[in-house]
Amino acid sequence: MPVSTTAANHHSDGQLSHRVAVYTGSFDPVTSGHLHIIERASKIFETLIVGIGINADKRPLFDIGERVELVSEVTCDLPNVRVETFDTLAVDFVRSLGSGVMVRGIRPLTDIAGEFTMLMANRQLDPAIETVFLMADERFAHVSSSLLKQIAMISDDDDHLAKFVPRQVVAAIRKQLRKSAT
Template sequence: MSTLSPRRAVYTGVFDPVHCGHLDVIQRASKIMDELIVGVGVNPDKSPFFSLDERVELLQLVTKPFPNVVVRPFKGLAVRFVREVGAGIMVRGLRTLSDMEYEFTMSLMNLNLDPGIETIFLMAKEEFSHVSGSLLRQIALLDGDMSKFLPQEIQKPLRERARQRLSVS
């Protein structure tokens, strides 16, 4: 069994799209870790607006200010990805009580799958506690104002993708 770094953490998600709540967790986690790997994954239960490669590219764009943050795609179980990159910590963001219940259950399962990996939780700031990718995709489809919730670099690509989706349907 390889040695896991207690100062390297992984923050996984679908990030479709990456929003200010995600960036807040990334910024805060990058301050307490030597290295933060943002793992962009696939959720078989979701139909993302952006491809895996596009989501990685958008995340790389908005995480440039953080020198100790690396963005990587992955497929499969998050806990396996954390092990593969040699991290000892999984970072998870919590917005609501329902998030807490879900994430608590997931952290117990991950601990059973790999007892060498710990999970730490960062509570969302109040201004981001209601923000989700699915809500932002809906706002984009209905041509609403997303400026409070999305980094400037993400607003145009999301709006363009929403227009493409509307023109197809």
């Protein structure tokens, strides 16, 4: 999916829009915690773009097309949300979309130090981009991709997995793990 610069998001004076926000991540897979952040951010901002990053150093469970499809499927009822991919620095991606706001979901126990370091680096790279942190709901504060993969490999019960990912994602995880095992 190509990344497009949307001129309509730029103010006439060249400033970045704060009505458009970008939530970046790998979303491998999209979790209920991610979806909760997306739903909340979509109520705050006029437009929310979910930016799925391509990281050549990581071995993802899902390829980029599958991740776009899964995120698009679980956000289809949110009309002001769209999904795009990027392979640049997140701040460069946010700026390319004319946005001045980056949304980050934060889990209280595990993410604060890393997110603070990222915030400071992003400020150095582009001081015009503001970062807005949304605290993960307590139901999702412990959910991570590695936890999901462990549960999926050990438990055959789809209801167990559905406690952590949207129902539509459960079958995709099962299929992917079967494919990986062969």
